[in-house]
Amino acid sequence: MFGWEFPPHILGGLGTASYGLTKGMHANGDMEISFVIPKPWGDEEKGFANIIGACNTPVAWRDVNWDYVQGRIGNVMYPQMYFDLRDHIYADFNYMRLNDLGCIEFSGRYPDNILEEINNYSIVAGVIARTVPCDVIHSHDWLTYPAGIHAKNVTGKPLVIHVHASEFDRSRGKPNPTVFGIEKDGMNNADHIITVSDLTRRTVIDKYGIDPAKVTTVHNAVIPLSDELLNLKRREGKDKVITFLGRITMQKGPEYFVEAAAKVLQKNKKVRFVMAGGGDMEAAMIRLAAKRNIADRFHFTGFLRGKDVYQMFRDSDVYVMPSVSEPFGISPLEAMEMGVPSIISKQSGCAEILDNVIKMDYWDIDAMADAMHALVSYPALHSELRDKGIEEIHQITWEKAGKKVIDIYNQVIASRR
Amino acid sequence: MKSVCFYFKIHQPYRLKRYRFFDIGNDHYYYDDFADDEIITRVAQNSYIPMADTLLDMIQQSNREFKFAISISGTAIEQLQMYVPEYIDKLRQLSETGCVEFLSGTYSHSLASLEDPEEFMREVKAHDDLIYRLFGQKPKVFANTELIYDDEIAMMVASMGFKTTLTDGAKHILGWKSPNYVYRACTAPDLKLLLTNDKLADDISMNFNNPEWDEYPLTADKYVNWIASLPEEEQVVNLLMSMDTFGSFLPAGTGIFEFMKALPMFGKEKGIQFTTPSEAVAKLKPVDELSIPYPISGIDEARDVSAWKGNELQREALRKLYAVAERVSLCQDRRLKQDWEYLQSSDHFYYMSTKNMADGASHAAFSPYDSPFAAFTNYMNVLADFLVRVEEQYPESIDNEELNSLLLTIRNQADEITSLKKEVTSLRTDMENREENLIEVEEKPAKKAPAKKTAANKAAVKKAAAGKSAVAKEKK
Numbered sequence: 001m002f003g004w005e006f007p008p009h010i011l012g013g014l015g016t017a018s019y020g021l022t023k024g025m026h027a028n029g030d031m032e033i034s035f036v037i038p039k040p041w042g043d044e045e046k047g048f049a050n051i052i053g054a055c056n057t058p059v060a061w062r063d064v065n066w067d068y069v070q071g072r073i074g075n076v077m078y079p080q081m082y083f084d085l086r087d088h089i090y091a092d093f094n095y096m097r098l099n100d101l102g103c104i105e106f107s108g109r110y111p112d113n114i115l116e117e118i119n120n121y122s123i124v125a126g127v128i129a130r131t132v133p134c135d136v137i138h139s140h141d142w143l144t145y146p147a148g149i150h151a152k153n154v155t156g157k158p159l160v161i162h163v164h165a166s167e168f169d170r171s172r173g174k175p176n177p178t179v180f181g182i183e184k185d186g187m188n189n190a191d192h193i194i195t196v197s198d199l200t201r202r203t204v205i206d207k208y209g210i211d212p213a214k215v216t217t218v219h220n221a222v223i224p225l226s227d228e229l230l231n232l233k234r235r236e237g238k239d240k241v242i243t244f245l246g247r248i249t250m251q252k253g254p255e256y257f258v259e260a261a262a263k264v265l266q267k268n269k270k271v272r273f274v275m276a277g278g279g280d281m282e283a284a285m286i287r288l289a290a291k292r293n294i295a296d297r298f299h300f301t302g303f304l305r306g307k308d309v310y311q312m313f314r315d316s317d318v319y320v321m322p323s324v325s326e327p328f329g330i331s332p333l334e335a336m337e338m339g340v341p342s343i344i345s346k347q348s349g350c351a352e353i354l355d356n357v358i359k360m361d362y363w364d365i366d367a368m369a370d371a372m373h374a375l376v377s378y379p380a381l382h383s384e385l386r387d388k389g390i391e392e393i394h395q396i397t398w399e400k401a402g403k404k405v406i407d408i409y410n411q412v413i414a415s416r417r
Numbered sequence: 418m419k420s421v422c423f424y425f426k427i428h429q430p431y432r433l434k435r436y437r438f439f440d441i442g443n444d445h446y447y448y449d450d451f452a453d454d455e456i457i458t459r460v461a462q463n464s465y466i467p468m469a470d471t472l473l474d475m476i477q478q479s480n481r482e483f484k485f486a487i488s489i490s491g492t493a494i495e496q497l498q499m500y501v502p503e504y505i506d507k508l509r510q511l512s513e514t515g516c517v518e519f520l521s522g523t524y525s526h527s528l529a530s531l532e533d534p535e536e537f538m539r540e541v542k543a544h545d546d547l548i549y550r551l552f553g554q555k556p557k558v559f560a561n562t563e564l565i566y567d568d569e570i571a572m573m574v575a576s577m578g579f580k581t582t583l584t585d586g587a588k589h590i591l592g593w594k595s596p597n598y599v600y601r602a603c604t605a606p607d608l609k610l611l612l613t614n615d616k617l618a619d620d621i622s623m624n625f626n627n628p629e630w631d632e633y634p635l636t637a638d639k640y641v642n643w644i645a646s647l648p649e650e651e652q653v654v655n656l657l658m659s660m661d662t663f664g665s666f667l668p669a670g671t672g673i674f675e676f677m678k679a680l681p682m683f684g685k686e687k688g689i690q691f692t693t694p695s696e697a698v699a700k701l702k703p704v705d706e707l708s709i710p711y712p713i714s715g716i717d718e719a720r721d722v723s724a725w726k727g728n729e730l731q732r733e734a735l736r737k738l739y740a741v742a743e744r745v746s747l748c749q750d751r752r753l754k755q756d757w758e759y760l761q762s763s764d765h766f767y768y769m770s771t772k773n774m775a776d777g778a779s780h781a782a783f784s785p786y787d788s789p790f791a792a793f794t795n796y797m798n799v800l801a802d803f804l805v806r807v808e809e810q811y812p813e814s815i816d817n818e819e820l821n822s823l824l825l826t827i828r829n830q831a832d833e834i835t836s837l838k839k840e841v842t843s844l845r846t847d848m849e850n851r852e853e854n855l856i857e858v859e860e861k862p863a864k865k866a867p868a869k870k871t872a873a874n875k876a877a878v879k880k881a882a883a884g885k886s887a888v889a890k891e892k893k
Contacts, residue, residue, distance in 0.1 A: 267439055355771075358790050366437055373438040374794035377801075380733030381793055388771070 001035045002125065002137070002144035002151070004108075006044050006051070008306070011109060012247070013220075013330050014164050017196070018140050020223050021162075021405065022049050024398025028406055034132050036147075038121060039108030042075040052132070053077060054124040058086045058102035059093040072101060088130035093123065114143070115178065122146035129154040136160060136409045142167065142179060145186025158191040158412045160405075163200055165327045168207045170251060172325070184208055191412045194405065196220050196328040197349025218405055219353050221398045222333035229307070230338070232314040239272045240376040243316040243340075245309065245331055246323075248279030253322040253345065253362045258285055260322075262292040263369035271297065271376055276312050278303040313338040317382070318375045322362045323348045332357065337393045341385035343371045353396065356388040419689045420697040421644060422611070423485035424560070424583065424657040427465070428526045429457050429493045430762035432785060433799055441802045447756065452785065454500050457493075461501040464664030469507040471663075471674045476516045479681040484516040484693045487660075488560045491524035491544050492762060494551070505551065512552040518693035519548050521556035521579065527761035528725055530561055530570050531712060532739040538577060539746070540761075558583060558694045562763050564613065564657070564715040565722060568604040568708060575605035581698050583655065586612035587713045587720035594705070597651035601703035609698050610707055613657040613715065617644070622662045626671045637679035645687035653697045657715070717772070725766040730793040734766060737800055744811040747824070753806055760803060768792035 001022065005015030018035070025031050026048035033049040040053040056077045069079040082101070089102075098104060104120045111117065125147035129137075139148030139161045152159040167175040167183055187193055187208055193215045195201040201217045204210050242264075244257045254275065261273040275285060275298070282300065289298040304312055313319065319335035319342045326348035333350065335342050336357070344351055345362035358375070360367035375382050434449035475483045487508070497504050511517045523529060524544040529537040545556050559574050559582040566584035574582050586596025596612035620640070624630040632639070644654055659666070667673040684691060716724045726732055738760060745757045768784040769792045786792040811820065 263439065267441075358794075359788065369439070370437045370794060370798070371790075374790075374797065377438070378733070378793070378797050380729050381790060381797075384729045384771075385790065 001033060001049075001140065002121075002147045003035060003037050003140045004143045006035070006037050006040070008043060009041055009108065013328065014141055016223070016330055017164055017220050017328075019045075020221060020398040021401060023223070024221065024400070024402030025405055026402070027399045028402050031406070034128075034134070036125070036128060036144075037108070038106035038117065040076045041108075051076070052081065052128060053106075054121055054128075055103055055106040055108075056082065056101070057124045057127050058082065059089060059091075059096070059104060059123055059127060060098055060102040061086065061089060062100065062102040064101060069101070085127050085131050088127055090126055090130060096120075118143050118146055118182070122150045125150045126154055135413060138162060138405075139186065139190075140164060142183045142186060145182055145189075149186065149189045152189065158416050159189060160192045160194060160408060160412060161186050161190040163187075163193060163195045163204060163327075166200060166203050166207070168203050169200070169325045169327060172250065190214070191416070192216065192408055194218050194408065198352050199325075199347070199349050200327045216404075216408055218401050218408075219349070219396075220328045220330055221396045221401045222330060222337060222393060223398065224394075225310070225334070225337050229310040232307075232311055235311075235315050237272075237315070239270050240317045241272050241274060241315055242318040242320060242372055242376070243274045243276060243312060244320050244322075245276040245304070245312060245335075246321065248275065248277050248282045248285055250281065251324055251326070252279075253324045254279075254281055254285050255288060256322045256362055256365055256368065257320055258288045258292065258294075258298070260320075260365045260368040260372060261289075261298060262294050263365065264372050265294050265297055268373065268376070269297070271372075273298045274301060274312070274316070275299070276301040276304050276309075310334075310338060313340050316340050318343065318372055320368070320372065321345065321348060322368060324362050326350070333393055333396065336389040339386050339390060341375055341382055341389060343368060343375070354392065356385050356392050358385070419644065419647070419652055419654065420692045420700070421654045421656065421684070421689055422692060422694045422697050424520070424613075424655065424694070425468075425485065425487050425660040426657060427487065427489040427493050427660045429453065429460075429490075429496050430526065430764040431492055431496070431759040432456075433765070433795055436795055436798045436802075438798050438801075441798055442805055445752075445802060445806065447799045447802075448759070449785075453496055457496050457500050460661050460665050461497070461504050463668070464661045465501070465504050466507065467669065467674065468660060468663040469504065469511060471677055472517075473507075473511060473514070475678055475681055476511075476514050478678070479685075479691075481514060481516055482685070483681040483691045484518070484696065485691060486518045486520055486558070486694050487511075488520040488522055489548075490522060490526040491547050492526065492759065494547060509552060512554060516693075518558065518695055519552055519554045519556050520583070520694075521545050521548075521559045523562050525758050525762045526562045526764070528562060528565070528722075528735065528763050528766065529739075529761060530565055530573065531722065531726070532735055533742045534573055535746075536739070536742045536761075537573060540758075541577060543758075557581065558611075558698075560584075560657075565712055566709060566714075567712040568602070568710055570712070571602035571605045571608055571709075575602070575608045580607060581609045581611060581694065583611045583613065583657070583694065585713055585715040585720055586614055586655075587715075589720065590707065590709050590713055595648075595651055597647060597654050598704045599653060599698060599701045600705055600707045603706040603708040606706075609703055611653065611655050611694055611698065613655045615715075617654060618656045618658055621656070621673075621676075622658050622666065625673060625676070626667050635676070637676050638683045640676075641680065641683040641687050641689060644684075644689055652701055655694070724770055724772070725763055728769070728771050728789075730771075730789065731766045731769045734769065734793065734796055734800065737797075737804070741804060741807050744807055744820075747820070748807070748810050750806075750810060753803075753810065756803055756806075760800065765792070765796050769796070 003018040005011060007015050007019045010016060022033055022035060026033060034052055035049040036052045036054055038054045040051050044051055053076050056073045066079050069082050096104060106117060129151035134157055137148050137151045137157055137159045139145050141164045145161055148159050148161060167179045187210050193204060195204055195215060195217050197219060198217050201215050204215050205212050244254060246252045248254050264271060286300060289295050313335050319332060319340045321329055321332050321344045323329060323345050324347060328349035332342040332344050343358045346359050347362055351359050358371040360371060432449045432452050433447050436447060521541060522544055523540040527540060529540050549555055559579040564583060564585040596614045600610040602608040602610055620635060625635050627633060663673055681691060712722045713720050714722055768786055769789045771789045784792060
């Protein structure tokens with residue numbers, strides 16, 4: 001598998017989904033998974049997949065011994081792996097800037113030279129493909145498609161690509177031509193395409209011109225939260241708390257949340273609104289809240305990480321995700337698991353599989369405000385959604401998703417023969 | 418001779434418009450008139466009116482031997498009066514043939530029988546008064562909202578004076594027994610029970626237009642044969658169907674009207690009578706007692722009340738609504754009482770059901786809402802405004818008990834004042850009469866001794882005059 005993010009060093013949903021899916025597939029048994037990421041940190045969970053760092057894969061020969069390698073990258077890669085990889089260098093990349101181990105540096109994030117990093121990633125993929133035997137190649141998101149294609153060319157094995165998001169969605173209809181090109185290329189070369197929702201599947205078929213038979217939806221799921229997180233205590237407070245948690249950017253529809261909040265506060269002053277996260281529209285939202293005269297009841301927390309996220313859920317009465325276009329959206333599932341009823345837009349992928357949530361169109365501020373008001377004013381509705389929500393979430397497992405992916409693998413392998 | 422009783426059910430609720438929480442306290446009109454109008458006009462054109470014509474035809478063709486029953490809710494009647502008044506005329510026509518029996522029921526098709534006994538009785542009375550006013554019939558047979566029934570409801574129905582009630586021939590309470598007999602309620606031995614035969618009714622409403630069915634197509638003679646070949650002892654078959662099955666659910670193109678028209682003829686051949694329920698029950702004796710401790714209904718596979726009370730949302734909404742039943746009954750505001758009536762329709766709660774499986778598929782199909790949660794939110798917003806209005810009339814701080822006793826005192830005092838006034842008037846008239854007698858008595862002796870007593874007489878006359886004028890003054 002080729003990925004870009006992996007917990008705990010995640011920046012968005014991609015890492016969580018990659019991790020969950022891999023674990024779920026492993027649980028189905030009889031799977032050996034090698035997961036390539038640009039830059040492992042050493043604190044990733046290793047039990048279910050063999051994590052290979054692109055930044056630790058040599059593309060040019062360096063004469064180093066075991067102890068040296070152990071000292072340099074022993075915490076993220078078993079030295080024997082390094083030597084195996086070194087044996088399969090296929091071309092001389094010394095003209096590139098390499099480190100002492102003959103490896104390319106990767107940031108592991110989304111830097112300005114992302115296209116360069118993607119290219120480097122695919123170079124490294126060539127070495128890995130020649131070293132590690134496999135039956136199927138699985139590429140997560142457009143960043144890894146070139147790597148996947150290269151690996152397919154090298155090994156002749158089938159390529160499955162996983163569309164977690166599309167440039168079309170991200171850019172609201174005005175895609176960056178280079179990125180679009182990479183995505184299209186990946187889809188064309190793939191033997192099968194997995195999308196995270198029917199919404200995304202429609203986009204792939206309509207906007208990228210792909211044959212519907214080649215595209216299958218496997219909805220994301222949610223990882224069961226640890227007891228530690230489930231047992232977090234709620235902070236004291238008399239007011240009800242309604243929360244928006246996510247990147248404060250156009251795609252997530254933050255302005256609709258602020259407008260709806262203003263409507264609710266006109267009628268009910270015993271509510272507080274929280275916008276948790278960071279993003280390019282944060283300043284604009286702060287100004288909007290002030291303009292609507294609700295700044296005293298509207299709070300911004302900045303980017304939340306790790307346990308803070310779950311504490312935020314625990315302190316909330318309602319979770320709102322008014323996304324303009326969301327390929328899936330795992331956060332409402334996590335909110336529901338923490339017992340927080342959610343309001344989500346109909347334009348999100350997770351709306352396709354969730355029943356015990358309130359759904360509305362992202363622009364329908366009246367409906368959103370009405371739903372928020374109902375959840376804080378009618379306890380029966382709140383407890384019904386909370387209890388039934390938890391039950392529903394327990395049914396949505398990565399094991400099930402993993403099984404579907406394995407079925408696709410089998411199908412793809414069989415058709416190759 | 419076997420009796421077959423057709424029961425045609427007509428109900429439309431007053432549907433709620435989209436009512437947001439910021440309308441609470443501002444907008445006191447809750448109904449989606451456009452939807453109500455559109456729906457009832459369409460159903461009347463496709464179904465009610467053509468079916469009424471078909472039934473009139475059948476009555477005439479059979480020389481008034483074809484008889485049946487109609488169960489129509491108060492809210493449906495009101496809407497028909499507003500939007501399709503010609504149908505009320507048709508119902509009158511049908512009633513005048515003498516072949517149609519109107520059943521009793523709740524005014525707004527409500528769940529009051531499960532929630533508030535007094536409200537239940539008031540609803541039934543209001544419904545029956547309306548039926549009497551329009552069609553001149555006093556309903557004798559009772560059919561509750563969606564045939565909801567249990568032992569307690571049996572007692573309430575019997576206490577209202579009904580001798581017969583209709584309920585569902587649900588498998589889980591009948592077991593091996595057949596619904597084609599008359600039964601007796603165990604908590605009200607004088608109450609006879611008629612049970613619907615769901616299998617035969619479904620054959621018409623569900624399977625008539627289903628090519629996959631193994632008995633498709635259903636012809637009138639085949640159907641009548643099935644009934645005729647039931648055991649000899651099974652003397653009554655009760656077929657309850659929604660009136661809009663004929664023409665709306667089963668469009669005219671399926672041949673459903675022709676099917677119905679052919680039934681009386683084939684029935685006559687096989688010795689089957691199409692009667693009203695009262696006629697059927699008059700001839701038959703109850704064969705057994707039925708005890709039903711938990712409420713049953715005619716809805717869903719489960720045939721219970723989970724469609725309306727199955728989840729916490731529904732129970733909460735019902736609780737909040739019926740908590741103010743007493744106070745509403747004390748109000749004088751007509752608009753408030755009308756809203757109280759309309760808000761009780763069971764349909765509102767039906768839409769809040771979260772049954773997702775095949776059983777619940779029908780819930781989603783009829784609901785004007787996106788989801789049961791939207792249904793709940795909308796209803797609760799409307800209810801919140803309604804409660805605000807009830808509060809204004811009768812603040813919650815006064816306990817209902819206290820309120821009742823205060824009102825009782827006021828009423829008693831009013832009575833007292835009336836009786837005191839009567840006393841005063843009668844005392845005055847008494848006084849006047851006495852004054853008159855006094856003058857007469859005084860005048861007679863004056864004639865005997867005119868000279869002597871002239872002065873006295875004059876004085877007496879003066880007194881009398883003074884007395885009279887005093888009385889006259891008093892009277893003034």
